[in-house]
Amino acid sequence: MAKGDTAGKARGKRATPRSGKPAGKTPNTGDLVQLLTPDGDRIDKVTWIDGTEYRVDFTDEEYRGLYRDLVLVRRLDAEATALQRQGELGIWASLLGQEAAQVGSGRALRPQDMAFPTYREHGVLYCRGIDPIMPFGLFRGVDLGGWDPNEFKFNMYTIVIGAQTLHATGYAMGVAMDGRTGGDDGEAVIAYFGDGASAQGDVNEAFIWSAVFNAPIVFFCQNNQYAISEPLERQTRIPLYQRAAGFGFPGVRVDGNDVLATYAVTRAALDNARHGQGPTLVEAFTYRMGAHTTTDDPTRYRIASEVEAWQAKDPIARVKAFLTKQRIADDAFFAEVDEQAKQEALRLRERVLEMPDPKPLSLFDHVYPHGSPEIDAQRDFMARYLDSFEGSVH
Amino acid sequence: MATETLTLGKAINRGLRRALEHDPKVVIMGEDVGKLGGVFRITDGLQKDFGENRVIDTPLAESGIIGTAVGLAIRGYRPICEIQFDGFVYPAYDQIVSQVAKMHFRSQGKVTVPIVIRIPFGGGIGAVEHHSESPEAYFAHTAGLKVVSCSNPQDAYTMIQQAVISDDPVIFFEPKRRYHEKGTVEVDAPLDEAYPLHASRVVRPGRDATLLAYGPMVRTALDAATAAEEDGRDLEVIDLRTLSPLDLAPVYESVRRTGRCVVVHEAPGNVGLGAEIAARITENCFYSLESPVLRVTGFDTPYPAARLEEDYLPNLDRVLEAVDRTFGW
Numbered sequence: 001m002a003k004g005d006t007a008g009k010a011r012g013k014r015a016t017p018r019s020g021k022p023a024g025k026t027p028n029t030g031d032l033v034q035l036l037t038p039d040g041d042r043i044d045k046v047t048w049i050d051g052t053e054y055r056v057d058f059t060d061e062e063y064r065g066l067y068r069d070l071v072l073v074r075r076l077d078a079e080a081t082a083l084q085r086q087g088e089l090g091i092w093a094s095l096l097g098q099e100a101a102q103v104g105s106g107r108a109l110r111p112q113d114m115a116f117p118t119y120r121e122h123g124v125l126y127c128r129g130i131d132p133i134m135p136f137g138l139f140r141g142v143d144l145g146g147w148d149p150n151e152f153k154f155n156m157y158t159i160v161i162g163a164q165t166l167h168a169t170g171y172a173m174g175v176a177m178d179g180r181t182g183g184d185d186g187e188a189v190i191a192y193f194g195d196g197a198s199a200q201g202d203v204n205e206a207f208i209w210s211a212v213f214n215a216p217i218v219f220f221c222q223n224n225q226y227a228i229s230e231p232l233e234r235q236t237r238i239p240l241y242q243r244a245a246g247f248g249f250p251g252v253r254v255d256g257n258d259v260l261a262t263y264a265v266t267r268a269a270l271d272n273a274r275h276g277q278g279p280t281l282v283e284a285f286t287y288r289m290g291a292h293t294t295t296d297d298p299t300r301y302r303i304a305s306e307v308e309a310w311q312a313k314d315p316i317a318r319v320k321a322f323l324t325k326q327r328i329a330d331d332a333f334f335a336e337v338d339e340q341a342k343q344e345a346l347r348l349r350e351r352v353l354e355m356p357d358p359k360p361l362s363l364f365d366h367v368y369p370h371g372s373p374e375i376d377a378q379r380d381f382m383a384r385y386l387d388s389f390e391g392s393v394h
Numbered sequence: 395m396a397t398e399t400l401t402l403g404k405a406i407n408r409g410l411r412r413a414l415e416h417d418p419k420v421v422i423m424g425e426d427v428g429k430l431g432g433v434f435r436i437t438d439g440l441q442k443d444f445g446e447n448r449v450i451d452t453p454l455a456e457s458g459i460i461g462t463a464v465g466l467a468i469r470g471y472r473p474i475c476e477i478q479f480d481g482f483v484y485p486a487y488d489q490i491v492s493q494v495a496k497m498h499f500r501s502q503g504k505v506t507v508p509i510v511i512r513i514p515f516g517g518g519i520g521a522v523e524h525h526s527e528s529p530e531a532y533f534a535h536t537a538g539l540k541v542v543s544c545s546n547p548q549d550a551y552t553m554i555q556q557a558v559i560s561d562d563p564v565i566f567f568e569p570k571r572r573y574h575e576k577g578t579v580e581v582d583a584p585l586d587e588a589y590p591l592h593a594s595r596v597v598r599p600g601r602d603a604t605l606l607a608y609g610p611m612v613r614t615a616l617d618a619a620t621a622a623e624e625d626g627r628d629l630e631v632i633d634l635r636t637l638s639p640l641d642l643a644p645v646y647e648s649v650r651r652t653g654r655c656v657v658v659h660e661a662p663g664n665v666g667l668g669a670e671i672a673a674r675i676t677e678n679c680f681y682s683l684e685s686p687v688l689r690v691t692g693f694d695t696p697y698p699a700a701r702l703e704e705d706y707l708p709n710l711d712r713v714l715e716a717v718d719r720t721f722g723w
Contacts, residue, residue: 150468163493166462166464173462178469201485202489208453369562373639374640
């Protein structure tokens with residue numbers, strides 16, 4: 001039998017043809033937790049498929065705080081994109097469109113919780129109270145984005161897709177081994193990744209490990225519909241949240257453009273983890289409004305009408321509509337937030353431009369914790385080599 | 395000083411036991427390391443004595459073993475990971491090279507990942523494919539990793555403990571075909587007075603030519619030196635012990651005396667450690683050399699079927715043949 005025949009037969013046996021529309025592209029309200037509609041109307045509570053009830057109860061001040069977060073992270077992100085366009089950053093990975101997923105989950109973290117980001121979680125970083133300048137060394141190219149994960153309870157950005165989910169799982173195993181689960185003061189871990197990463201072996205291994213070791217972890221998947229150019233249907237045939245069932249832990253899909261629902265779902269999952277109830281997969285259904293990074297051109301692979309449809313579900317506009325309808329905030333408040341965002345963006349710009357270039361000999365630093373004779377010899381060579389040029393300063 | 399006669403495998407087991415006793419943050423993780431004690435029994439009895447939280451049977455996922463070890467290290471643990479066989483390390487290669495190796499550098503020294511990755515390596519045991527490989531060059535080529543290999547029970551016992559207390563990530567290559575060879579081990583010698591981890595050592599002094607080897611090939615080189623005595627040649631043998639960083643000062647000193655050098659390893663010759671060593675010796679001992687540095691290595695083929703491995707692997711005769719060539723140059 002020719003190879004082509006075999007393939008044809010196998011294809012014929014499939015329950016659904018490959019050309020069929022995959023599940024998960026347009027969730028029904030039945031499998032999407034939403035507490036704030038795109039029009040800004042509040043839904044009091046939502047019961048997920050497994051019977052879990054989600055609701056939030058914020059004060060007016062807290063609602064205004066979430067709005068402020070959303071506006072600020074979008075404005076800082078826009079400033080970073082502009083800095084890249086002006087040649088001041090080598091690259092930028094914009095979070096545009098994913099503000100609610102990041103602010104909702106970021107604000108759901110308790111101080112003792114540990115986050116393992118990808119390279120796009122600028123909004124989570126902001127919500128952890130970290131100086132937003134911190135990742136800019138990486139994107140400007142003056143360093144590799146090095147900071148102490150334990151100081152900030154926020155791991156370094158990880159660029160290899162999905163690798164950090166295993167780090168998060170190991171860290172969570174350590175939390176359990178330290179006896180730091182089981183109460184309200186227990187520690188939980190959150191691992192960020194995307195729809196593209198869901199196809200990586202490391203992510204699937206992380207699911208397996210966290211399940212068998214009952215690790216206190218939340219897998220927070222921002223399904224922004226694209227892995228650079230590849231749409232969701234190239235990664236999965238089922239809604240991503242349903243993957244969790246096969247690994248033996250709960251999966252929940254939340255409207256990732258709804259900051260309230262994202263907060264509610266993430267907070268509940270984290271609290272389950274800290275109480276020793278093991279992992280949860282949260283699929284935050286959202287959309288990457290911008291390019292994958294500043295090197296990308298999304299007009300080559302997606303149509304304008306799709307972007308426009310998501311524009312109507314904007315995560316910030318719906319909060320603004322809600323605050324206005326409920327008279328929780330007025331125009332003076334919105335203007336004040338815009339002004340604060342503008343000022344913070346200006347300060348960020350100034351500080352990015354002031355970042356010093358690294359010294360040549362620093363490239364030999366920190367290869368090994370206690371040095372290495374071979375690296376020392378190469379540093380000495382480089383120093384002599386640089387000294388051989390007239391007027392060399394290093 | 396208490397000494398015991400131990401096999402190389404048992405010496406590693408005893409070293410691991412001391413490491414677990416010494417530091418409660420030390421954990422062992424790998425496939426079958428618990429109740430079974432590992433397929434080579436190197437972790438025999440450790441889970442029974444230290445519990446399932448210290449000696450962890452993991453899912454069969456090598457990337458998972460190393461990736462979770464990174465997370466445990468960030469949490470303050472010192473994981474010792476067992477990769478069951480050399481040829482099974484490749485699924486973990488990304489985590490080792492892209493994560494473990496770079497963590498200290500990219501964090502500007504703020505994160506250390508003191509992970510030991512134990513890999514039984516090399517051939518000569520009649521195994522099926524993927525069970526006899528020598529992948530050390532892949533790791534020695536990677537900045538941020540340290541790579542060592544032991545060749546005898548005393549070193550096995552000491553070096554595994556030194557690797558565990560080191561803040562570096564260490565790839566620890568164990569010569570699996572020598573696991574059953576016995577030797578005396580000083581079991582209560584203080585670690586801080588031991589011979590350094592990243593140092594080569596002259597294991598047989600000689601005048602006429604220098605043989606360099608590590609891991610399983612040290613025994614082969616010593617046997618070749620003994621046989622060469624019959625030809626009236628007095629060969630010096632150096633056990634490299636550390637593959638990254640290399641410690642070649644004793645090698646240069648030796649080659650300046652002998653003028654002749656042969657590097658022996660099981661790994662394929664092409665772009666192997668022997669090539670790097672030969673280049674450095676040429677740079678540092680150029681005027682002392684009576685012949686080019688020669689290499690006796692595995693061939694540049696995939697590791698062959700078990701019934702061909704004796705033809706593939708360097709042995710006493712191939713080493714002596716190369717020594718002869720250095721004298722005939």
